[in-house]
Amino acid sequence: MQKELKQAVVQACNRLFSVEIDPVITRPEKQFGDYATNVALQLAGQTGKNPRQIAEQLAAELQQIPAVAQISLAGPGFINFKLTDESLAEAAQSATDLPKPLKGRQILVEFGDPNPFKEMHIGHLYSYIVGDAIASLLESSGAKVKRLSYHGDVGLHVAKAIYGLGELQTRDEDILGKAYSYGNEQYEKDQQAKAEIDTINQHIYSRDDQRINQLHEQGIKLSFEYFDKILNMLSISTDKRYFESQTTPAGLELVNSNKDKVFKLSQGAVVYEGEKAGLHTRVFITSKGLPTYETKDLGLVMLKDTDYPDANRSIVITASEQAEYFKVMLAALAEIKPDLTVKTTHLSHGFLSLASGKMSSRTGNVYTAMAMLNSVRSAMAKKYPDSADRQEIYVAATKYSMLNHRLGQDIVIDVEASVSLEGNSGPYLQYAFARANSILEKSTVDSRQSTANDSRLTTLDSSERSFARKIGEYPEVVERAVAELMPHHICTYLYELAQTFNGFYEKSRIIGDEREEIRLKLVKSYSQVLRSGLSILSIEAPERM
């Protein structure tokens, strides 16, 4: 509907003033109408005419749009469109038939990226949840998405953990976390341990020490068993995992073969001078000849391209502290493989902290993903003892609390509020869904029976109208969320939708009313939109709570 209106406006502008314009069609406040445009104001600036006059001419030209019941002018020159009740009801009915503009396109989305041998902390949890939601957002538009992750299986942190594994006798569940922090500690204060760890590090790369190889494999296995446990709780899956040990050769190859053209030798290291692109210089190969993360990441881009040659786009999601780094890496890549650079988008999320004051810090005292999930779980158990074991609810609480913010900003999560059924939360929306379901189940009217010729169904009273209008906005919201890669638009909308329903529900009796059939249809569409929207956020919609 929005598109048809836009089309009509474009044509009218062309006929009347022979101008090409890309009009903005918005959803104004209810009092003004169902859609609005400010083209007249824009054209006034361009043509030097009176905006009010332009609006009048346009309104006259736009009279014959079937779905539009009334066009009115307001303010300095806004054109407001009121839709017919019938078209609003229809739009509500087909709200979950989302357009598939990305059909046939393959998109890679990389996120999560916890390192084996280390804890998965809340930052990784956030990345997983946001990344998965963006992936499913793209899927809702028809894209074939591959969920990828990338893990540092070599390097100093691994050596520290392996050292710890060798020294510590215990083998309890969080042995890896302990091993790493023990190794990290020893590395700082014990010269001999430091030397040993550095040696281990070399053996990790050369793979020539059986004992170290074995500890390495064991650690990797344990790590991913643990990660999978968390990911299973979250219902998040990954199509392919990449490792730094794999990306290193491809990266080195790329850097070495462009050493003089793209990269420069500086103080013994191979660097890329980002200043020429307004950025800063970064080291790609250290003076000791070791590849840095930059080089490995170039290798990763190449590997992804080899594995998924048909991918149209590649999205990488990391914490915002890597935003500048990524620009430099992509600037270097642009000089070597411009086509791959164009395809690659880096998105960053902000720093996550807890309202309770518990924070993740980089000095060992990390707040882990599991600890966060447990704290959400116990907050829920405390507040709603009956739902204590409903994993789908406390996972929803966790996901929603992270997705409900604009991507990129630092966020603060209040665990208590996240599980609350009052206010803007995941469980609240789940509850709204369960409630709508209960109404649908209770009714004996068969909503599938078509009574399209019944005039009552094409006329809506005022609360039905507001409700239908809000439901019908759904596809536009999804479209925007996809275009901006911003899942929070879905959250905001679903919450507003639930509020609109509550207003409708307060005024309108559904079951037993003479308008039961039309109202039931709206509730049905409402529940479908809730289910669809929650599913885009990768949140379950339980039938009952």
Add this chain to the structure above:
RNA sequence: GCGCGUGUAGCUCAGCUGGAUAGAGCGUCGGCUUGCGGAGCCGAAGGUCGUAGGUUCAAAUCCUGCCACGCGUACCA
């Protein structure tokens, strides 16, 4: 120092492709409840949209200076 980002109600956040009286939740105060799941609804108080300028018919939104905070700033990832 330089670069990137952020600054909206007591708190947590939407709004930022410039547009019609700046919104929501929580919290506070006051109403509604013999009803389909009241986990709700209605109302009130609470804002110089960090600050000073600029552009524009129109600025929370764009531009510039300043202030505050966060991140980055060569051999970590």
